[in-house]
Amino acid sequence: MLGLCRAMNGWGKGVAKQIKLGVDIGGTFTDAVVEVDGALHSAKVLTTYSAPEDAILEGLHLVCAKAGIVPSDITHVIHGTTLATNALIERRGAKTALITTRGFRDVIEMRTESRFEQYDLDLVLPPPLLARNHRYTVNERLSAEGRVLRALDPAEAARVADTVASRGYDSVAIGLMHAYLDGRHECMIRDALLERAPGLSVSISSEVSPQIREYERFNTVVANAYVKPLMKSYLSRLSERLKAQGCHCPFFMMHSGGGIISLESASEFPVRLVESGPAGGAIFAADIAGRFGIDKALSFDMGGTTAKICLINGQAPRTSRVFEVARSYRFKKGSGMPISIPVIDMVEIGAGGGSLAQVDSLQQIRVGPESAGSEPGPACYGRGGTRPAVTDADLALGRLDPDNFAGGSIALHADRSGAALDAHVGSALEMDTQGAAFGVSEVVDENMANAARVHAVENGEDPADYTMIAFGGAAPLHAGRLCEKLGIDRLLVPAGAGVGSAIGFLRAPFGFEATRSVYMRLADFDADRIKALLKDLGEEATGFVRSCDAAGDISCEYKVYMRYIGQGWEIPIALTPDQVAAPDAASFLDLFEADYAALFGRTVAGLDTEITVWAANATTTVPAPSPVTTDDTDEVPTPSGTRALFDAAAGQVTNAAVFERQDLAIGQRATGPAVITEAETSIVVPTGFSATARADGTIEVVRMASRGSQEKGAAA
DSSP, rough: OGGGGGOOTTTTSSSSSSEEEEEOOOSSSSEEEEEEEEEEEEEEEEEESSSSHHHHHHHHHHHHHHHTOOOOGOOOOEESSSSSHHHHHHOOOEEEEEEEEEOOTTTHHHOOOOOOOOOTTTOOOOOOOOOOEEEEEEEEEOOSSSSSOOOOOOHHHHHHHHHOOOOOOOOSEOOOTTTTOOHHHHHHHHHHHHHOTTTEEEHHHHHHHHOOHHHHHHHHHHHHHHHHHHHHHHHHHHHHHHHHOOOOOOOEETTTTSEEEHHHHHHHHHHGGGTHHHHHHHHHHHHHHHTTSSSSSEEEOOOOOOOOEEEEETTEOOSSSOEEEEEESOOOTTHHHHHHHEOOOOOEEESSSEEEEOOTTSSSSEEEEEEOOOTTTOGGOSSSSSSSHHHHHHHHHOSSSTTBBBGTBOOOHHHHHHHHHHHIIIITTTTHHHHHHHHHHHHHHHHHHHHHHHHHHHHHOOOSSEEEEEEEEHHHHHHHHHHHHHHHEEEEEEEGGHHHHHHHHHHBBBBEEEEEEEEEEEOOOOHHHHHHHHHHHHHHHHHHHHHHOOOOOEEEEEEEEEETTSSSEEEEEEEEEHHHHHHHHHHHHHHHHHHHHHSSSSSSSOOOEEEEEEEEEEOOOOOOOOOOOOOOOOOOOSEEEEEEHHEEEEEEEEEEEEEGGGGGGGOEEEEEEEEEEEEOEEEOOOOOOEEEEETTSSSSHHHHHHHHHHHHHHOO
């Protein structure tokens, strides 16, 4: 695995002047950001589904023109994409086979046999990625302790390799029972396959996801194999087209855990790119939290297709080791395909600017998860869409300027928005256009607020204790209303909010998390074995990052996943450097009980605890963000005009002042209701809130009744 990152073309070897390009492909827009001498220049273009690289090249030329550079001046390209996720959801992957242990052929179809909706008699589970006739078995078996119960006969490996190689598969996944403890049998089968078909794409579970739980591990290696040829082809094609434009610089990818990996690593393990775009957004929010000294931040990223919510504690996003994709019930945990990879823990909702609205059989407004995307887009785009989307509702409520959307690059048609809202919502509910728009907006805002509440409660937190950081093209339009619903008193909308995920790519470190499943009860705590295990994991993770020629110091953080005996799932426990250097059972138990009580309100007496997974996450050191001063002035900004804006809290239209974001001087305060506009988005400041421009370009929106306490907190 350490050989995957070698060809870095001099990354980190003392480039005199770094010019970084970050590119994020979303469901509706593709965002490009270039950083030159600390200044950011950005562009948003519509995503081109048939050839995603076309939108990237268009965005590249736009930002280069804005920055006054040419593509050959760029020294680093960092890319995040949802293409792997979309391929899994839309079942557009390669012709793939699975080879597994005899008797376990149907694991990916049987799942865990849990019912995520107890009383639904018509429960629909997502079908497995591979039909049964694409799954093959071998007669081998390891025990849960890693002992060989039945050795794999080389003739058996050759037999299954001959069968699979003769049937024209593009990719093969190999997942054997307990291979996370010993991957030699998987390697034997891989070698036999490559001997017969040298160009075949092969993925083995002991490299892709060396963790316990066969269903999650098998599903992850199948998903990796399923998208590997597609992603390898796309990344190779994109790399060549960038070179043709003069970009001969190193090319990196954002991974789902919030770090950067090489193009080779991404091509080999594309499953780690699932949620890579949203991960960049969480890194962006964490950087803003660091600038303002915020320990509890709620990251709210709303784009054209989805909204993502993430809790950031101690200026670092929460992480997890399992993520679900392709849910058959969009908001139901357990209804999708679990992918067992390091991932930033966030909740994703089918609520974006392109999310479509309809009235169901119970005469209720439903919004999403279906999206208009960029083709044809919301009705107001004038590209053939006839159904109302959230953007149509925002336009009808006065939140958007039809002549200055996306910097004036897309003209919005208010008449088409009105016609779509009337036809699909207003006529069914006997509402006028504005009432229909308000209904659509309230439904989508309540969906997002409810998702934030549930996500916070599941992590033992109260969202009212958090500061919201909003970014993405649609988030600043809705963030103020979410703050009202969640009881949040403080909202930050950073500069470049419309392209926040792409900026996050430029702030991310090189990183890699190594995991290993070694079961151990605290009653059988073996300090020497644990020290050796943590040392091996740290060396593996650090060595991987070093192999990418990453510049700067590398730090390593360690976690263990613990539970009470008899429980079905674990919670992550962060270890201190002292516990890594000199592990002892008592300190591990103290940490576990403290975190368990914080999540569930109590501990369980009389039960032993156990550790199932060990992890080491190595990252390059990122410079600490510069603190932002929050001094106010008595100078009142002058609005550029006024606009009829619907006040959701009051349920009526108000006359709101309009301000241009670049015209607000540092420390100037605008009082709501107001709209602050810029090329990429608009900030709606509700009644009862005020907005202040800060030195780094962030707009700080504060509930006026709480301003005194916020100022005291900032001073402290």
